[in-house]
Amino acid sequence: MNKLSYKPLLLLIALAGSSCTKDNFDNTDFLKTGTAPADQAINFNISNDNSGLVTITPNSAGATAYDIYFGDASISPTRVLPGQNTTHIYKEGTYPVKVVATGITGLKSETIKQLVVTFRAPESLTITANANLHDLTVSASALYATGGFKVYFGDAANEVPVLIAEGASVTHTYASAGKYTVKVEALSGGAASTSATKDVTIYNALTLPMIFEQPDVNYAWGDFGGSNTTIIPNPYPSGINTSATVGKIVKTKDQTWAGNYISMSSPLDFTSNKKFKVKVYSFRPGLRVLLQLERSGDNSFMENVEAVTTTANAWEELTFDFSSKITDNSKRLQNILFFLDNGTLGDGSQNYTILFDDIVLTN
Known part of the structure; x- marks a missing residue:
């Protein structure tokens, strides 16, 4: 009885299985029609x-x-x-x-x-040129100068330029002092370029005696505390000084310690000579003139000597004797400074004005 009841069910399963269709995933005929x-x-x-x-x-x-x-x-x-x-x-x-x-x-x-x-032409070209006597160091910057810079120093015919990258510099030594035109060409990396020029002056060394008559020497006096130093035609060519050009110092009412300075091209040589002689023109007697010597970039090494004018409205020679202060060149003193009535406030008048010339280091 139990065995007979299963036969219809098995028949239905067999019929259902025979009616199913098998999927074919291996058919690649569609690839034949691809594009x-x-x-x-x-x-x-x-x-x-x-x-x-x-x-x-x-x-x-x-x-x-x-x-x-x-x-x-x-x-x-x-x-x-x-x-x-x-x-x-x-x-x-x-x-x-x-x-x-x-x-x-x-x-x-x-x-x-x-x-x-296509590369664009460089823009905003700037030339930086710094001279140290006959040596000139040049650098340049510009927008879009991916090809670098060609530098011409202007002292030779058919000059071959020096190529530098942005951020780099090149130093050139001129054979002689004079005025030169430096040209820089900024390169795009392609055909386009941009050029600019800068005029530079190359000077000979600043040494003693200092006479203010050499156009190829840079008499670049600096001032501090209200001093005003200029190089002018000699307004009183007479007596011991008939030269064409002199220095002029005016002390204003800014600071009591107002003064000026100039840096020589190399440290002063005191091997044989230790006295300075300076021609001065004062508008009153009794003006105290302090001559100070310093190491370049380090005023902790200094020596000074004071002299006093004895006449008014005439050239005279003041002597500053460093014999007891300087025995050798170990301090490498290179800067020369002048102070008028140091410790007293000036007023910018002739009472605080002096002309000076012919700075000589002698024995």
């Missing part, structure tokens, strides 16, 4: 900072990958997936960029597009 990627395009985004950086973005219908050939000296392509891009650095020029697109079927299509890279 290569179509509607292919190449987009370029070219940087405008003269770096040569170009972003290349391919696009097409049906591509699964792109091989990009940059069209320059590089040989191997770069593989890019859909929706992505790649970058490449170019020099200025025209390049046939080729993109080969591959579809899911393996079929390929290629497109070539001309890429034109």
Whole structure:
């Protein structure tokens, strides 16, 4: 009884199994009807900072990958997936960029597009030139000067320029003092460039005696505390001083310690001579003149001697004797300073004015 009741159920299962259809996942016939990627395009985004950086973005219908050939000296392509891009650095020029697109079927299509890279001319060119006697150090800066700078120093015919990068400098030594025009050409890295010039004066060494008559020497006196020093035509050529040019110091009512200074080209040599003689023209007797010597860049090394004018409205020679203060050259004293009535407030009048000339180191 129990065995007979299972037969109809087994029959139904057998019939149902015989009516099912098997799915076939191995059929690749559709690949035979596939096509290569179509509607292919190449987009370029070219940087405008003269770096040569170009972003290349391919696009097409049906591509699964792109091989990009940059069209320059590089040989191997770069593989890019859909929706992505790649970058490449170019020099200025025209390049046939080729993109080969591959579809899911393996079929390929290629497109070539001309890429034109043009660099802009550099802008805001600035020249910095610092002279140290006959040595001139030049640097330059500019926007978009990715090719660097050509520097011409202006002292030779058919001059071959020196190439420097931004942030770098070059030093040139002139054979003689004089006025020169320095030219700098800022390079874009391509054909475009920008040029500028700067006039410079090259001086001979500042040594003693200091006579204010040499146009190729820089008598660059500095002032502090309200002193005012100038180099002027001699307003009183007479007596012991008939030279054409002299120095003039005016002490104003700014500070009691007002003074001036000049740095010699090298430390003073006291091997044989330790006395300074200076011709001065004062408008009153009794004006105290302090001559101070300092090490360049370090006023903790100093010596000074004071002398007093004895006449008014006439040239006289003051002597500053350092014999008891300086025995050798170990202090490397290089700067010369003058103070008028040191410790007293000036007023800018002739009472606090002095002319000076012919600074001599003697024995």
